[in-house]
Amino acid sequence: LRGRTVLVTGGAGFIGSHLSARLAVDNDVRVLDDFSTGDRDAVPETATVIEGDVSDPAVVERAMTGVDTVFHLAAVVSVEESVSEPTRSHRVNVDGTLAVLEAARDAAARVVLASSAAVYGNPSSLPVTVDEPMTPRSPYGADKVAADTYARAYEASYGVPIVALRYFNAYGPGQRGPYSGVVEAFLERAEAGQPLVIHGDGEQTRDFVHVSDVVRANLAAATTEHTGTSYNVGTGESASVSELADIVADAFGSDAGIRHEPARPGDVRHSRAATERARTELGFEARVSLRQGITDLIGRR
Ligand code: NAD
Secondary structure, three states, X not given: OOOOEEEEXXXXXXXXXXXXXXXXXXXXXXXXEOOOOOOHHHOOOOOEEEEOXXXXXXXXXXXXXXXXXXXXXXXXXXXXXXHHOHHHHHHHHHHHHHHHHHHHHHHOOEEEEEEEHHHHOOOOOOOEOOOOOOOOOOHHHHHHHHHHHHHHHHHHHHOOOEEXXXXXXXXXXXXXXXXXXXXXXXXXXXXXXXXXXXXXXXXXXXXXXXXXXXXXXXXHHHHOOOOOEEEEEOOOOOEEHHHHHHHHHHHHOOOOOEEEEOOOOOOOOOOOEOOHHHXXXXXXXXXXXXXXXXXXXXXXX
16 A cells, blocks of 8 residues: 555554554555544654544544545454443444444545454354354444444445454554553563463463554555455464463563452453455465564563
8 A cells, every 4th residue: 555545543542553654654644533542652753643533423524535545443442441331332433433434435435444353252163254153242342243244334335345354362562551451461560570460260362463463454455355344363373361471471581470360241261363364365464473472572671
């Protein structure tokens, strides 16, 4: 993708800021963000910043003028927050997506949507394919089912070209905040010499995908001719949370130990992406292994 005018909603966030930085190399980038969890300093200097709420159609419509591709990442990302405030999470995650789809329809723009592995809930078999029924376990997951489904319906009904990317557990530099995910939480505690906190028994598994790979999947989705569908963005490998704790403790040389706390509501048990369709249709394959990604993160601290 080059020489385009692109919009990144949530472009000040963890994944959005990495994506914006990559796009800014050879495109005109706009970032729409309300900075609720995003960081103004993470937005590339050359990007045009529009501060506003993605669930406000007037704001989105203005931000979309002249845009040919929108990467829609703005969302309430925390499962916990969606459990305690499902209405707010719905407003941002579902109404926000509808606002983006409507504006894209007017502007004849392509939409690359940040969907999530949370749409699957506890899948009946692993690795989970995109054809697996969507049975989310949290309001956040339900929001993403609606967003993912609306996106495909917009292509079918109005010809808006869309690609929905179901990210698995993204991690990498710049992830922060109280809901930043288990990799960052473990690194922070290991660095402080504190025991790593595991919710539940630690045998739950996740497909950890490096943010640089998530960015590459977004770039592939921006140009693929295979639109109107969803893809998994994962490595195809999984690690249990206990294994992750070992990798982090190992890499840090820390021996502060592990503390178990109660399992969190809405948490899924096992997760691992089937990657075949993304490989054959998008030409996307994750490159960074978990060990490599963790070693790199520790090297930066
Ligand atoms: P993040 O919280 O760092 O980024 C979200 C961004 O959206 C933030 O900059 C925030 O300020 C902005 N935002 C929130 N509400 C907004 C609103 N009403 N209007 C405008 N901007 C708003 O989270 P992230 O991890 O970078 O996630 C990006 C996207 O990827 C989200 O859609 C998330 O659901 C999806 N996703 C992330 C993961 C992961 O592992 N991090 C996994 C699956 C899907």
